[in-house]
Amino acid sequence: MDNPVTFHVQYCSLLKKKGSTLHTQIINSRKMKRKLILLTLLSLLLFPGIHASGSKSSSPALEVNIDWTKFMSEQDMIWEVLPQAWYEAPFMGNGTLGLMVWYEPKLNAIRLETGNSLVHDHRPEKGLFGNPRLLTGHFLLQPQGKITGGTIRLDLWNAEMRAEIQTTEGSFQLEAMVNAADPVIQTRWKLQKEENISIKWIPASANGPRYQYGLTPAGSWMKMPESYTENPPAKVKLSPKGGISLQTLPAGGETAIYWQTDKSSEWHELWINVAHSYPERNACKVAEETVIRAQQQGWNSLRTTHQQWWHNFYPASFFSVDDGIKESFYWIQLYKLASATRADGALIDNTGPWLTVTPWPNAWWNLNVQLTYWPLNTSNHLDLARSLENAIYGNIENLRTNIPEPYRHNSLGIGRTSDLECASETVGIPGKDPTAEIGLLTWTCHNLWLIYRHKMDDQLLKEHLFPVLKGSVNYYLHFLYKGKDGRLHLPVTYSPEYGSAEDCNFDLALLKWGCQTLTEICKRLGIKDRQEKEWRDILKNLTSFPCNQDGLMIGRNVPYSSSHRHFSHLMSAYPLHLLNPENPEERALIERSLTHWLSKPEGLRGFSFTGASSLYALLGKGNQSLDCLNSLFDKLLGVNTLYQESGPVIETPLSGAQSVHDMLLQSWGNKIRVFPAVPSLWNNLNFHNWRTEGAFLISARRTNGKTEFIRILSEAGEPCTIVTDIQKPIFEGKRNFQTQQTAPNTYVIDLKKGEEVFIRNSDTPTTFTISPQTGDSHLSRVYNPFGKKALH
Numbered sequence: 001m002d003n004p005v006t007f008h009v010q011y012c013s014l015l016k017k018k019g020s021t022l023h024t025q026i027i028n029s030r031k032m033k034r035k036l037i038l039l040t041l042l043s044l045l046l047f048p049g050i051h052a053s054g055s056k057s058s059s060p061a062l063e064v065n066i067d068w069t070k071f072m073s074e075q076d077m078i079w080e081v082l083p084q085a086w087y088e089a090p091f092m093g094n095g096t097l098g099l100m101v102w103y104e105p106k107l108n109a110i111r112l113e114t115g116n117s118l119v120h121d122h123r124p125e126k127g128l129f130g131n132p133r134l135l136t137g138h139f140l141l142q143p144q145g146k147i148t149g150g151t152i153r154l155d156l157w158n159a160e161m162r163a164e165i166q167t168t169e170g171s172f173q174l175e176a177m178v179n180a181a182d183p184v185i186q187t188r189w190k191l192q193k194e195e196n197i198s199i200k201w202i203p204a205s206a207n208g209p210r211y212q213y214g215l216t217p218a219g220s221w222m223k224m225p226e227s228y229t230e231n232p233p234a235k236v237k238l239s240p241k242g243g244i245s246l247q248t249l250p251a252g253g254e255t256a257i258y259w260q261t262d263k264s265s266e267w268h269e270l271w272i273n274v275a276h277s278y279p280e281r282n283a284c285k286v287a288e289e290t291v292i293r294a295q296q297q298g299w300n301s302l303r304t305t306h307q308q309w310w311h312n313f314y315p316a317s318f319f320s321v322d323d324g325i326k327e328s329f330y331w332i333q334l335y336k337l338a339s340a341t342r343a344d345g346a347l348i349d350n351t352g353p354w355l356t357v358t359p360w361p362n363a364w365w366n367l368n369v370q371l372t373y374w375p376l377n378t379s380n381h382l383d384l385a386r387s388l389e390n391a392i393y394g395n396i397e398n399l400r401t402n403i404p405e406p407y408r409h410n411s412l413g414i415g416r417t418s419d420l421e422c423a424s425e426t427v428g429i430p431g432k433d434p435t436a437e438i439g440l441l442t443w444t445c446h447n448l449w450l451i452y453r454h455k456m457d458d459q460l461l462k463e464h465l466f467p468v469l470k471g472s473v474n475y476y477l478h479f480l481y482k483g484k485d486g487r488l489h490l491p492v493t494y495s496p497e498y499g500s501a502e503d504c505n506f507d508l509a510l511l512k513w514g515c516q517t518l519t520e521i522c523k524r525l526g527i528k529d530r531q532e533k534e535w536r537d538i539l540k541n542l543t544s545f546p547c548n549q550d551g552l553m554i555g556r557n558v559p560y561s562s563s564h565r566h567f568s569h570l571m572s573a574y575p576l577h578l579l580n581p582e583n584p585e586e587r588a589l590i591e592r593s594l595t596h597w598l599s600k601p602e603g604l605r606g607f608s609f610t611g612a613s614s615l616y617a618l619l620g621k622g623n624q625s626l627d628c629l630n631s632l633f634d635k636l637l638g639v640n641t642l643y644q645e646s647g648p649v650i651e652t653p654l655s656g657a658q659s660v661h662d663m664l665l666q667s668w669g670n671k672i673r674v675f676p677a678v679p680s681l682w683n684n685l686n687f688h689n690w691r692t693e694g695a696f697l698i699s700a701r702r703t704n705g706k707t708e709f710i711r712i713l714s715e716a717g718e719p720c721t722i723v724t725d726i727q728k729p730i731f732e733g734k735r736n737f738q739t740q741q742t743a744p745n746t747y748v749i750d751l752k753k754g755e756e757v758f759i760r761n762s763d764t765p766t767t768f769t770i771s772p773q774t775g776d777s778h779l780s781r782v783y784n785p786f787g788k789k790a791l792h
Contacts, residue, residue: 059734060758062699062711064688065771066318068311072157074324074772075331077640077787079152082165086113086356086648087638088788090154090161092178095342095387097274098353099178099185101152101161108147109140109200110165110174112187114257115353116274117346120419121208121231122251128210129225131419132361133349135204136257136274137234137245141189142198145169152787156335159310160303170194178339179302180309184294185272186302188264199261199270203234203245206255209361213647222359246284253278258287260295271295313338317380319660320772321685324782325633326660327773332641332786333657334379340650343383347391347420348372351648358647362417365424365440366496367566370447371607371651371658374575377454378661380691385451392444393464395422399441399471402427407478412471414441416496430479431491434500438493439510441472446510446576449517453693456716458525466521470531473514476507480538487543489556496568501555505545509572515539516578545572551593560596563603567611570597574615577668581619590619606636606643606652610659617662617677626679629659639788665700667692671746673723674700674710688770694718699770709768710759717753721746726761733757 082103083089089102098115114136123130145167152163160177170193177186189197205212207230213219234247234255242260249255255276262269271294275287294302314334321327340352349363363369369388376385392399399412402424415424416437428436448465476490483489495506515535522532546553553559554569572578573590581587594615598604609631616625632652637643643652664687666673672692678685686701695716701708707726714720723746731737731749737757738750751757758768 060732060766060768062688062758063767063769064318065769066315067772068315069157071320071772072314072331073155074783075156075328076784077154077156077332078784078789079150079787080790081788082147082150082152083640083788086354087642087644088640089113090152090640090787091336091339091354091642092154092159092161092176093339093353094178094180094183095338095340095345096353097178097183097185098339098355099176099187100354101163101174101176103147103150104140105147107140107142109142110147110163112139112141112176112185112272113354113356114138114185114272114274115355116255116276117340117349117353117420119255119274119276121206121249122253122278124251126419126423127425128359128362128417129208129228131423132208132210133351133355133420134206134247134255134361135209135355135357136247136255137201137203139259139270139272140200140202141174142200143167143169143172143194144196145194154787156331157310157314158307159335159339160306167194172197177303177306179294179306181305182294182297182302183273183275183290184302185274186294186299187270187272188267188299190266190268197268201236201243201245201257201259203236203247203257206231206234206247206249209355209358209647212357213359216357218646219359244284244288248281249278254281254283256283256287258284258291260291262295264299267299269299310338313381317690318688318770319685319690320687321682322773322781323682325785326629328782328785329633329641329653330657330660333375333654334381336641336650337376337381337384337654341384341387343386344390345387347387347422348650349420350650352650354642354648356648360647360649362419363422364417364649365414365444366416366437366568367607368649368651370443370575371610371655373447374450374658375654375661377450378665378690378692379657380689380697382451382455382691388444389448389451389460389464391420391422392441392448392468396468398423399468403475404429407475410471411475411478412441412468413438413475414444416440427475428494430493434492435494436492437496438475439472439507442469442476442510442514443571445469445472445517446513450693454691454695456695456718461521462525462527466518466525466527469514469518469521470529473511473518473535476511476514477534477538482541483543485543486541488538488541489543493555495554495566497566498554498560498564498568499558501546501553501558503543503546503556505552505555506568506571508542508545509576509578512539512542512572512578513576515542547589550596551589560600563600564597565603565605565608567597567608567615570594570611570615574611574618577618580669582669587619590615594619605645606632606649607655609636610652610655613656613659614662617659617666620677622663622677622679622682625659625663625677626681629656632656639786641786661690665690665692665698667694667696670694670719671721671723672696672698672712674698675702675707675725676723678702678705680705684773686770686773689713694720696720699768701768701770708760708764711756711768712749712751712759713756714751714753717751720749720751722749722759724759726759728761729759730762731757731759732766 089100092099100113120133148166150165163174173190214222214224236245245257247255259272271291273287273290275283277283340348350360403411403413413427418424493504493507495504515538546556579586609628613625613628663677683705688699689697697713699711740748
């Protein structure tokens, strides 16, 4: 008999072609009609998920109806009370230069705190005291009258700050931006009754921020190096219209801050550049030339190119939800990321361009860098993620040198902290160093893998990611041993930030993921690697993840027994997805482990709550996911969405944006899951051009708690499997798509590269619109919730 699947698909298609031979036969032959009906019924019984759908006559289109200026104005941060510290202040940046603005009451001044992500020490000693980031300094704008108050608005759409400052003599308007197209900080003010504003430059100490922090009472817990030699103070030379501040570093290199003032119409302008050079000593020349060139172009010309950059940045994707606080928070995180880095910019460390005195003045690789970069994938801003790729792929020799000498011939690694070129203290040796965190580069490779999976660039995979991942896994392989049980085991390593254990779950998960991914790469690229047999043997014989009645343990014989802010022992569930919640036994293990982790709340901190939020989203529990995210907002988030633990750490709020992604779109395990864990309070929402693994762009809308439509655009032609709560979905596009239901709510679509498909149910309108949410169903709509508010 004819293949019923093939026959059924051909039958559905040819029935639509009037005048075809088959159509005529159907009309004229009762026998043929009976055969076709029997075959169709048989195919539906045997293969109920296979059908053809779509209509060439109706080509659906997506209408994007967004007034970006209005929409983004509703996300702006507004200060009704002047900020007085780093964790309250508006911030601006262009991926290298940074600026923060706050009020200094004792000095009767507005402080302009400058920063540059590239400014760091170059001592031969590695580590937090040897090559940390360095502060640059600040300007004080001091009016004649006493400052009595004011308001500030951080305009996200245009990436500029506007303020109205009141004094006892009158007031003045203040504007500032860090230009997106030119490396210059632009500030200007217009006086109203105030006679004059004086400008004072205060160079920062060039000693490491951790060293400075250790000299304060708050840093009394810190062990200070006895051999630390302080850097000399900066030398400042003033001119009638500006000045230059030069910080030379005995270990090599220098930092220069050059500024010039100008008067244009009613506005007084201040132009600033912060330049760092190493090993050359030409920072003064670079800074001066940069400012002069910018002044020649003029304020309005530079403002135009600056705004164009930002106006091109935001529309790469869109998100709106009937929860104004989370909506604004989300957009501020995207603004923060685009202010903190660029494709050719510096790696985002713990502070980005907004450094302050802190015990954390470097890049941290046991969680911070990884969480920082997660949101760039789904939000469709992979261009910014290139700064992480460049940091790793451009510093292979440093990654090699970070490994103990006997293993450098085939291994790569990175220690807990590093400078922006990935030079770190030597990675510990398992079994000998109980604090050895050996999997940090492998975890970073998982970030790089996600970046690859969201754009599907096989050349990048072959030339860069594959050899780095291979080198990071090789370091593990030197220490694997076969136990009496015949299984492969790891000696003592360290589980961030809990303690030491044999068969540490953190490392077992990363080793398993690494070997699994290396074999997957070989298969995809057709690589014949001599180590592939070894990777497969590890996957077959590696010991199981240590567990007890409470779930995943820290490691063998080491239970999770004291409160612990890091979810390092849960890595196999999230973010590695080695444990699959679609498997009942593994789902139960994830739930048990998560419940036990959160049952000890004393040590939990900001990223604990965002990690728990994403874990609940993995389980499809949207309400619990939102509850965990709310814990970050309720207890720990600054009014400017910055966050600190002893000092600033940038990653936690950014990982909150990833928690939002995880509630609404997941793509692990080669499946696109749309609205997998929507909180019940979020009845109305939509997103546009969010990116998934396989290089798909997804748009979707949910109205009154029901999915209205999904649009999928394939950029790479990868296999497309969609999981949706739409019942009896209709698939539409410019051709008839063949789809197959492979499980409940799960469909495979034969989507080719460059094609898009729309998914809806029968009672959904065929007009597909992306637009801002205008009201809330359960929540009181809040606009501009961030910034410092006056008490009414």
